[in-house]
Amino acid sequence: MxxxxxxxxxxxxxxxxxxxxxxxxxxxxxxxxxxxxxxxxxxxxxxxxxxxxxxxxxxxxxxxxxxxxxxxxxxxxxxxxxxxxxxxxxxxxxxxxxxxxxxxxxxxxxEQAVLHRDAGTYAQIGLWLSGHPGLTAPVPAEAFGGAADEVTFAHPGFYEQDGTIVPQFMTGWPTLLAAxxxxxxxxxxxxxxxxxxxxxxxxxxxxxxxxxxxxxxxxxxxxxxxxxxxxxxxxxxxxxxxxxxxxxxxxxxxxxxxxxxxxxxxxxxxxxxxxxxxxxxxxxxxxxxxxxxxxxxxxxxxxxxxxxxxxxxxxxxxxxxxxxxxxxxxxxxxxxxxxxxxxxxxxxxxxxxxxxxxxxxxxxxxxxxxxxxxxxxxxxxxxxxxxxxxxxxxxxxxxxxxxxxxxxxxxxxxxxxxxxxxxxxxxxxxxxxxxxxxxxxxxxxxxxxxxxxxxxxxxxxxxxxxxxxxxxxxxxxxxxxxxxxxxxxxxxxxxxxxxxxxxxxxxxxxxxxxxxxxxxxxxxxxxxxxxxxxxxxAPLRTEVGEPEAAARLCRALRPDDTVIMIDTQWAPTVRNQCGLPVAQLPDPTVDRLRMVAAAVRAAGRDPVLMSTSTLPLLPYGLPLERVVYQDEREDQHQLARRPDGTDPRLLECWLVRA
Incomplete structure (x- = not known):
């Protein structure tokens, strides 16, 4: 050599x-x-x-x-x-x-399992994908009968497009969450x-x-x-x-x-x-x-x-x-x-x-x-x-x-x-x-x-x-x-x-x-x-107990229920976890709520009104059912100084069977 x-x-x-x-x-x-x-x-x-x-x-x-x-x-x-x-x-x-x-x-x-901010949205997309072969969900218009045009199936984190509900964000992270x-x-x-x-x-x-x-x-x-x-x-x-x-x-x-x-x-x-x-x-x-x-x-x-x-x-x-x-x-x-x-x-x-x-x-x-x-x-x-x-x-x-x-x-x-x-x-x-x-x-x-x-x-x-x-x-x-x-x-x-x-x-x-x-x-x-x-x-936890709260909501609903939301927080949970049709009624009034409820009954389903507080449901004059009412902690909302802890938050869900 x-x-x-x-x-x-x-x-x-x-x-x-x-x-x-x-x-x-x-x-x-x-x-x-x-x-x-x-x-x-x-x-x-x-x-x-x-x-x-x-x-x-x-x-x-x-x-x-x-x-x-x-x-x-x-x-x-x-x-x-x-x-x-x-x-x-x-x-x-x-x-x-x-x-x-x-x-x-x-x-x-x-444990942010309920729609609150982006973490809840990601969790709900991952949950949906873990049980379904695709990202989009069909709009359940038939469950609302003749009132389908009065409600909206979109809400924060989810869009309505061409008869389907499309999730927010890029697809990569939700696939890992689903796995x-x-x-x-x-x-x-x-x-x-x-x-x-x-x-x-x-x-x-x-x-x-x-x-x-x-x-x-x-x-x-x-x-x-x-x-x-x-x-x-x-x-x-x-x-x-x-x-x-x-x-x-x-x-x-x-x-x-x-x-x-x-x-x-x-x-x-x-x-x-x-x-x-x-x-x-x-x-x-x-x-x-x-x-x-x-x-x-x-x-x-x-x-x-x-x-x-x-x-x-x-x-x-x-x-x-x-x-x-x-x-x-x-x-x-x-x-x-x-x-x-x-x-x-x-x-x-x-x-x-x-x-x-x-x-x-x-x-x-x-x-x-x-x-x-x-x-x-x-x-x-x-x-x-x-x-x-x-x-x-x-x-x-x-x-x-x-x-x-x-x-x-x-x-x-x-x-x-x-x-x-x-x-x-x-x-x-x-x-x-x-x-x-x-x-x-x-x-x-x-x-x-x-x-x-x-x-x-x-x-x-x-x-x-x-x-x-x-x-x-x-x-x-x-x-x-x-x-x-x-x-x-x-x-x-x-x-x-x-x-x-x-x-x-x-x-x-x-x-x-x-x-x-x-x-x-x-x-x-x-x-x-x-x-x-x-x-x-480091040891502070937030939204603890939300998966069980979501499970309580699902147990309170029945297979023939159609949920009419006054606000949007629980909509992904009802659709993704409970597997029931849900939509929001914009600008709700007693007359409009009754009209949508009647259309749902005409479609052969049972209307349920849902909200995160009692106030929007009181004018309907029917018994309120408290499904979720739990104290939890959430991130602070500081604007001019460093966060130094967590804040209390009340998670609520009320429904009325119309």
Missing amino acids: PAANRTHLAGALRVRTAPGARAGRVLQLASVLPVLAVTGWLLVAVPLAALGAFHAWTVLPAAAAAAVLLVRLARPALAAARTRPAPWWAVASTLAIAAAFAALAMATHS AHWAGGWTGMFVLPGLVGGLAVLAVAGLAARIAGPRWAPVAALLLAAAWPMLRVSQTTYSEPLAALMLAGGLALLLDAWQSRRAPLFALAGLVLGGGELVRLDMAVDFALVLPAIGWWWVRRQPGALAFASGALVGGGLGYLDARYVTWPYVQVNWSSARPMALLLVAAVVGTVAGAILLRRRSLRLSPRLAVALVVAGGIALAARPWYWTDHSVTAASTMDYVASHQRRLGLPVDGTRGYAEQSLSWVSWYFGWPLLVLAWGGLMAAAAGVARGRQWRLLPILLVYGGSAAATLLRPAITPDHPWADRRLVVEVLPAVVLLAVVALAGLARMRLRVPWMAALLALAIGPALWVTVPL
Whole structure:
């Protein structure tokens, strides 16, 4: 064997047997294999649900096969990606933090089974899908006889379109909730977000290991796990934990693809990042922002850009089909947000292609000083917004009334147009503390300078996707501004961005050989405020007992009942869980109620009037039946300060047999 070949072989063997190589490989695989398995599920479950073929015996084996196929495609390419040696203590502590987070979220899960806000809507969609082969339900017009045109079958979270009831939101997360209901009923559905949240924490920690070194993975995991908005969304059936997993896992796959230069890994990264649209409509922004990174890779004449595009076309194409043909009413209602996202995506594609072609012909040098100056100016402008701008972005009449009611309750100036977006950076500081935000700002400066110098290519997707999306979210949260409801907007991009950039700053300070006491103090300042906020809030549960309350309602109804709702809260429960026809009567009067009840009787069914309070039913002059009357706890509705507990809430259901 020639001497040169012997030297090369010896070097390869040294890399394979380097201390900590196996631990580093474990961390690498643990942070991406879950998202591949989830993507395999989505590729099968979403089309089957859309086609009306969502059965356990069809989706489970097909999804398992798809997940195995994706993992098998990834394994050789992942093995070719160079991983940094990692100490076992770092890997074990990272896994332990993610597992502890998941266990805590699962043990303290909420039980929002009744329509209240988005968590209840997701739970009801998952419940319906667990017992039906498709997402849509037929409008039960025949149960209302000649009064079918007087009632509405739509209500918050569900739309009426072409004789069917169409659920809100993208289809991906409800399919997983349905599978969890197959496995464990309501409890299975309620604990699933905690499990997915733990995997998202692990995926972000894996990203930190890739950009800052494996020793910083447990720090990143602890920082994200200690952020209360992350825990809160993992305690109830929101889609944000899955969206966070898809984004972090997809970017980790992309960084590994850059390392290995293997086409299958690029394709899988594109598939995951494009498929994020199946989970959350806003993921189109994240995908648009990753495209310049792919263009930069192509400019360097490296392989993989075409493979990424092919995977993205599959994942993004399924997302488009889901949005256009399954959940189109949801997209139309949110068109004011969806249209800019679509334009951004088109601009990103055109701009990336044009810019990459231009840069292939002519080199471009970026100024590190200019990059840092832009970060400094942007940070100052964002932090100073409360002094020079007041947000009046709320325009929907119902939302204005809602905001004004809470302003009156909290003793704030009453102005229903207030969106409080100028305070968005303060929202982040509530849960992380200003020291961590300053560290993240410093990490952003270092990352921008490193990318501009062409030395820190690993940080480019972090800057573009997490940095760009976080900035867009903070500038325009676009959500009803009561907390902790509005803090959901921080979970997918903002909180991971702060964590990753702070870790970049801490790793840079460590490389400067900062003295151990100073590093310990910085770590305490970084983690302490988050723990101070989260520890008292973590065990608090909300909406406990709602599944049993819903079951009591179903027991109070009879097979021949047709339910006429005065309001809408219990409508999904009656339809999805009780399996009975239900509709709401807008602007009810005694005469109109009697007319609809008579039409129901003429159709051969028994009319039942239902409301969440007694007042609308009293004028009817018939005996009231109290079906549900229970005290529970719900999230607070704060507008100008951090939530510090839960609020009491009375859950009621009254009915009258007409």
